[in-house]
Amino acid sequence: MKNIQWFYFFLILLVSTACTDVIDLETEAGETQLVIDAWVTDESKIQTIKLSLTQPYFDRGGIVPAKGATVILFSEDSIPYPFIDLKNDGNYVWQPSVVGEKILEVGKQYALYVKYGAEEYFSISRVNRVPPIDSINYFKQKYPVAPTDLRQEGYQVDFYARDPLGQGDCYWVRAYRNDTLFDKPSQILTVYDASFSPGGSADGLMFILPIRAGASPDLYNANDKVKVELYSIPPEAFYFLQLVRTESTNGGIFATVPSNIPTNIQPLDQNNKKQVLGFFAVSAVSSIETVVDGSKAIPKPSGR
């Protein structure tokens, strides 16, 4: 929804004095909690699960790894896939032993088991189907006003994929420019069926336009490499990612009340009050890559 920038532009024109300042703030510290960052894909490559500890919000230090944990992923056929902290830095990894080996299969459920100190935690997630990305195209774009921190001129890239029939398919669109992921929280793009939110009726469509433009959180130059990944995600991950986006970009006059981002990882012992933060999900991935070639650009579509 690039058009929304126009909207802000008019608002800024009219009230050009709105401003933000970074200020000092003191808040009470909470207890330290374990954080589990476990997102495993069906690709045959190194899979990493990161364990760390929470820090006071305004702490300036780097990430605090949680070492010495046991991390195992189980398939629904009870095959264990241990994840090992090889470098003792909180990154627990699994690597394929032969070319083409992978953990996940579409349609199957997987359980994550983590033991940290005396506490044991688990979570379950299902690998959903993902449609192929059919194609990519691009056109020359020039915005009348330079968007904040983004390019004013370049190629806008769209990707095309069709949501399979059947309601409730959720996706995470990840775009890379020259192998760098667009990784701002505001660039997290989640898809429900072929549209933005549940309601079902966008089921089975080609991904609607604002989502197609998700290949281009910023404009590309000629000869830039474009890569788009489409992750199938469980519905609970759809809501989790929405909250991640909301809670990290929650300012201004239409901000929502800040709230905690719930986790789907539970203590194994239900009486254990020590809760963890983070999320576990499994995804099937489809992707497409190309290099922007100015001579292949399509004419600028109406309304863009």
Next chain:
Amino acid sequence: MYKLLLALLVVFMSIGHAAAQEKLTISGYVKDAKNGEALLGATVFVPTLGEGVTTNDYGFYSLTLPRGTYDISFSYVSYLEEKRQVKLENANVKLDLELKESALVLETVTISSERVDANVRSIEMSVNKVDMRTIQKMPALLGEVDVIRSIQFLPGVTTVGEGATGFNVRGGNVDQNLVLLDEAPVFNSSHLFGFFSVFNPDAVKDVKLIKGGIPAEYGGRVSSILDVRMKEGNSKKFAASGGIGTIFSRLALETPIIKDKGSFIVAARRSYIDVLAKPFLSGDLKDSRFYFYDLTAKANYQIDDKNTVFLSGYFGRDVFGADFGFDWGNTTASARWNHIFNDKLFLNTTAFFSNYDYRLQSDLREPNPQDAFRWNSNIKNYSVKPDFTYYLNSRNKISFGGQMIYYTFQPGKAEAISGGETRVIGQDSKYAIEYAAYFGNEQKLGKNFTLQYGIRYSMYDYIGPGNAYTYGPQTGERREPISTQTYERGERITRYGNWEPRFSANIGIGDASSIKVSYNRMAQYLHLLSNTAAASPLDVWTPTSNNIKPQLSDQVALGLFKNFKDNLFETSVEVYYKSLQNQVDYIPNSDLLLNPQLEGDLLFGDGRAYGAEFFIKKTKGKLNGWLSYTLSRTERQIKGLNNNDWFPSRFDKTHVLNFVGIYDLNERVSFSLNFTYGTGTPATFPTSKFIWQGYALPHNFYAQRNGYRIPDYHRVDLAAIVKQKKKLFGKGEGEWVFSIYNLYNRRNAFSVYVRQNEDNPSQTEAVRYSVFGSIIPAVTYNFKF
């Protein structure tokens, strides 16, 4: 139960009238001599008897007295008093009267009538009227005179922050105010999100805010009534007024249809920055549209002595877009018929239509696009509302009537067109009918004791066609429907009914003081779903349903009113306690737009608000204005939020101090100053952060809501009004208004939030967001002739 009530009522009303003697009635209209506008709330008083009455919302009065000859005084704030000798010997008397505006407030006219202490004597409490002449003199943001911004200087009224839509009254949400424009509700009172209100000051005659002791004729919202009445139009001669401000250019025309029989007024405003910007825009921007406007029109015609009709309409819109479009606006239309059955029975019947809608379109140029998104939402309502006033005798004024409102809701429907295929997503339309009947009496029991009591019964039917979902118990998280039931057109899905008792008393103590108490219960069947800090134009009004219960409020208030120095100073102290039921809140990440199962994202709970309001007003003299201080608390308790404990509402402000001062230097020049101070609004901050997929995310270990506060708010505004010496076109008047908003350039926080650093995502910081970060000067030119 109600039979008992009725019997009590009959006994009550006959107190002091057991020995009925033959009486006669004087009745008529009180109007402004200059333009024929009806004067609302003017006092008609018989000093020898110590009895009187005030004119109603149409300027009508009726007073029944024992046979005799009386000196009757007619008075109204900042108008010259008129005295008439009336012979009530043989027959009822009809007396229409016109009052002359006192040339200027600074003449310090000594009005000798005993009834200028209306604030002390009247049964009304928790009511604020702001004279349009005062509103026009107050400093305004960008020089644009604004009714809603002005009432935010009154005690008990707050806002979530500058630039936010609407206002909060005694701890009530913005949707709990019934904003009436000529009796038709206005669903979104703002232009440009919340910067300017939709009321054109050139067309507004009277503004009244009722915060408590709400009479039985009002219902439908739980916190307050903002009753805005439009001018009827000059019935004496043609008049024009207008101006050019920083944002709007304005023009209002009024003229008699038939002199002293009928008139009309048309007032229009439009923002014009787009017109100025046009020559500088090129390329894609050339087609951009960004403006807002409103058109207000009203006509009245007096058919004969007994019948008068009024037609009024409002049409306003905000339009933004280039290739895409986003526009929203209100439309209201009301037709009213005043009928005088006899000298004692007055009827006003209002029929109105009100609509609020918005549209978003992704592509305005291509009529048949392959890919597009079109989204619209609206709420429409149609209503008939007869209101009777029966002036039984000089001690009892009975009001009764009813209302029926038919609602249609289109909460949000979107057409998603992708690759030429179209899908409709969103919610189905919803339908409801609200009924109400009421009875009330204002009764004087002796010179120093007045009562107002009444009862309103409201009933609400949520009807088909549509689907009704059933959800499990509230946990604080999203709930999926357990079952769905489909209803036919017109079939009742659910019904609610509520008795709403109302009561006020005024006990006079001594010459210029009184104690007032009031209680009211209110029911509300509409809810504005808004999970953002400030309400946005996209927010949707949603009906009460099988899942959403009607909101209820009970409020008690106690006040002490006293005037000093021959009513030069009006003072009041009021304390109130309000309890609210079935308040709507939201799960984190609630999806309120285009979501058919949005009820599963709602949470319900209770609210409470209490406080003390101190008010002192200097009514006359070169220097006039007011000072108000409010100490208050407003909280809610929602199962699933804040560990199920009470937490302060988003707009809770412990201390609020407001000052409005106007100094009339001479007939040509006046100065004004506003000062406002308020405790910072509550905020939720994280205790810890955690890193997930490279994002530094906030977490509050204690799951506490609104446990912190943003910095305090304070601001000073100044204005100077200079009238031109030279007459405009030989007879008209022109004036320049110079204003400065935020004089000492304070960056008041609208909110404070946290985010990860742009350059180093693992680092986090707190950010203060200010809507206005600088001093804002403005110049406006106004004219009238």
